Amino acid sequence: xxxxxxxxxxxxxxxxxxxxxxYGEEVQVRALDGVSMEIRxxxxxxxxxxxxxxKSTMLGLLGILDLPTHGVIRVRGVDAAELADAERSRxxxxxxxxxxxxxxxxxxxxxxxxxxxxxLYRGLSSRQRRGRAMEALEQVGLGARxxxxxxxxxxxxxxxxxxxxxxxxxxxxxxADEPTGALDSRNAENVLQIFHDLQTPDRAICIVTHDLHVxxxxxxxxxxxxxxxxxxxxxxxx
Amino acid sequence: MRxxxxxxxxxxxxxxxxxxxxxxxxLGPVLGVAAIVAAIGINESSKGHLKAKLQELGTDxxxxxxxxxxxxxxxxxxxAAAVGRVGRLPDVVAVTGTRQMSDIVTVPFAGAEDxxxxxxxxxxxxxxxxxSTLEVPLVSGRFLNEFDESSGARxxxxxxxxxxxYGYLRGESRTIELNGLQYGVVGVLDYVLLEPSxxxxxxxxxxxxxxxxxxxxxxxxxxxxxxxVNTRLVAQEIPTVVSLGGPDGANASVPTxxxxxxxxxxxxxxxxxxxxxxxALIVGGVGIANVMSISVIQRSSxxxxxxxxxxxxxxxxxxFLFEALVVGVLGGIVGAGVGAGVVWGVAEQRGYTxxxxxxxxxxxxxxxxxxAVVAGLYPSxxxxxxxxxxTLRLG
Numbered sequence: 001x002x003x004x005x006x007x008x009x010x011x012x013x014x015x016x017x018x019x020x021x022x023y024g025e026e027v028q029v030r031a032l033d034g035v036s037m038e039i040r041x042x043x044x045x046x047x048x049x050x051x052x053x054x055k056s057t058m059l060g061l062l063g064i065l066d067l068p069t070h071g072v073i074r075v076r077g078v079d080a081a082e083l084a085d086a087e088r089s090r091x092x093x094x095x096x097x098x099x100x101x102x103x104x105x106x107x108x109x110x111x112x113x114x115x116x117x118x119x120l121y122r123g124l125s126s127r128q129r130r131g132r133a134m135e136a137l138e139q140v141g142l143g144a145r146x147x148x149x150x151x152x153x154x155x156x157x158x159x160x161x162x163x164x165x166x167x168x169x170x171x172x173x174x175x176a177d178e179p180t181g182a183l184d185s186r187n188a189e190n191v192l193q194i195f196h197d198l199q200t201p202d203r204a205i206c207i208v209t210h211d212l213h214v215x216x217x218x219x220x221x222x223x224x225x226x227x228x229x230x231x232x233x234x235x236x237x238x
Numbered sequence: 239m240r241x242x243x244x245x246x247x248x249x250x251x252x253x254x255x256x257x258x259x260x261x262x263x264x265l266g267p268v269l270g271v272a273a274i275v276a277a278i279g280i281n282e283s284s285k286g287h288l289k290a291k292l293q294e295l296g297t298d299x300x301x302x303x304x305x306x307x308x309x310x311x312x313x314x315x316x317x318a319a320a321v322g323r324v325g326r327l328p329d330v331v332a333v334t335g336t337r338q339m340s341d342i343v344t345v346p347f348a349g350a351e352d353x354x355x356x357x358x359x360x361x362x363x364x365x366x367x368x369x370s371t372l373e374v375p376l377v378s379g380r381f382l383n384e385f386d387e388s389s390g391a392r393x394x395x396x397x398x399x400x401x402x403x404y405g406y407l408r409g410e411s412r413t414i415e416l417n418g419l420q421y422g423v424v425g426v427l428d429y430v431l432l433e434p435s436x437x438x439x440x441x442x443x444x445x446x447x448x449x450x451x452x453x454x455x456x457x458x459x460x461x462x463x464x465x466x467v468n469t470r471l472v473a474q475e476i477p478t479v480v481s482l483g484g485p486d487g488a489n490a491s492v493p494t495x496x497x498x499x500x501x502x503x504x505x506x507x508x509x510x511x512x513x514x515x516x517x518a519l520i521v522g523g524v525g526i527a528n529v530m531s532i533s534v535i536q537r538s539s540x541x542x543x544x545x546x547x548x549x550x551x552x553x554x555x556x557x558f559l560f561e562a563l564v565v566g567v568l569g570g571i572v573g574a575g576v577g578a579g580v581v582w583g584v585a586e587q588r589g590y591t592x593x594x595x596x597x598x599x600x601x602x603x604x605x606x607x608x609x610a611v612v613a614g615l616y617p618s619x620x621x622x623x624x625x626x627x628x629t630l631r632l633g
Contacts (some may be wrong), residue, residue, distance in 0.1 A: 086553075089545065089548050089549060094548065098543075098547070102539075104539055104546075105543075106540045109251065118547045118548070120244050
């Protein structure tokens with residue numbers, strides 16, 4: 001198991017150390033069972049596995065939206081469980097970007113407003129916020145649609161806005177949950193290409209997916225089953 | 239500071255994106271504040287009006303009415319000699335007796351007989367000091383004087399409303415017909431606020447009343463007494479002074495006390511309206527809590543994504559609290575405005591001077607803010623406690 005990224009960048013952004021997540025009190029469900037892994041800067045990782053294999057739980061933990069029952073999650077070396085909510089939230093906002101299957105854009109805000117939401121409460125002036133959000137929208141090719149609301153955008157476009165929102169904070173890692181799951185094949189391809197374009201030596205991409213085509217386009221593929229990692233392999237890109 | 243601006247921005251955009259709902263939840267605080275402000279404002283304005291009226295009338299006038307003694311079948315009177323006794327009381331500066339005559343049809347001008355037979359004007363025999371006792375000036379001419387009284391001349395003074403109906407011109411020599419007898423009009427008395435019936439009355443001397451209308455003696459049935467100091471004490475003494483312990487009684491009252499009592503009545507009505515307004519505010523608060531709780535559920539995905547973007551629980555709570563705050567502030571301002579408008583309208587309609595405390599307006603608007611914030615506490619705590627993983631429905 002080679003944990004050093006192929007690009008040579010080796011800063012560990014996220015790490016799970018023997019992490020378990022157990023749900024329920026009376027009837028306990030072990031959604032994640034003693035998992036250890038690291039995500040380093042510059043990596044493009046896919047996590048695959050059947051429903052119930054624990055990949056969503058893992059994504060929630062990687063994004064410190066949830067905390068483990070046992071084990072330690074470190075974000076840039078900081079133990080997430082040690083932090084109070086406000087600090088953990090700030091760390092999440094700074095280090096991690098999220099893209100979801102259902103886009104989760106805020107319906108009453110424009111594309112630009114949605115991207116700007118990620119930049120709130122960071123001491124930026126509204127001009128700086130707008131500038132950076134605009135930059136991110138242009139990066140995903142939607143600069144001209146910045147004043148459109150989500151209902152005025154197609155699914156693919158909405159997902160691109162969500163991606164702009166995830167990258168505008170310049171996070172170390174973008175965590176994506178089935179980002180192509182709600183899209184037709186042409187839009188899915190487009191979005192996948194954007195993810196590839198977004199990968200830089202200091203930014204990792206981590207996609208949870210059912211789609212083998214998406215999974216195989218990654219450089220590293222983690223397969224899960226019953227809350228455990230069953231394989232973690234580097235792929236050679238054709 | 240920037241953070242506060244950002245939170246306000248997020249709260250306002252959350253509210254403006256659901257305008258109808260925002261307006262509906264604002265209705266509670268608006269109605270509550272408007273009701274309270276209107277209740278207080280109308281009460282203050284009408285009290286101010288009463289106070290002004292009290293000031294105008296003076297609070298030192300006593301009205302004494304004859305009350306029935308042992309005699310039946312005749313109107314109770316106060317014997318004429320009692321007028322002098324009351325006048326000699328210390329602290330009494332003026333006293334005048336009057337007696338309203340009956341069965342006299344007054345016709346101010348030819349052709350109006352039917353009307354004035356149906357609606358007879360009061361004919362009052364009076365002492366000569368009525369204007370100075372009531373502190374009411376004459377609009378024109380003079381009041382009845384000693385010569386009129388000693389000679390029993392057929393002269394009259396008329397009230398101002400009657401003069402208007404009569405078409406009386408200033409300084410004009412006119413007569414007025416009482417049961418066919420012509421009386422010369424020598425003067426017009428100004429409005430008597432305390433006795434509005436005098437505004438359309440005809441005033442005669444007691445001598446004329448005895449000579450022409452069969453009055454047996456110059457006994458008044460009512461006394462007007464002016465006592466600038468110890469008014470109430472004087473009012474208490476008067477019945478004894480009038481009756482001298484005999485059977486002919488009298489009741490003395492200070493009419494302005496009635497106005498005072500009237501303002502007390504308004505006070506209790508006012509409290510009731512305030513309570514209703516308070517109730518409306520509380521119901522409004524419950525409405526805010528209710529609608530916002532539902533809103534938190536509807537917006538759970540928004541809350542989840544904000545958490546994922548790095549907004550902390552407390553930021554989310556503050557965002558929702560600010561939405562409640564904005565509802566409270568706007569509701570308070572609009573409510574105060576509507577209430578002030580109602581007070582203005584009522585004051586305008588009733589001829590009051592509008593009395594409205596700006597501090598009071600701001601105070602009640604603040605109460606609305608307080609209610610809204612308290613109402614927002616529960617939904618915002620609920621929003622902060624939402625688990626992002628549960629709302630984001632990861633695949």
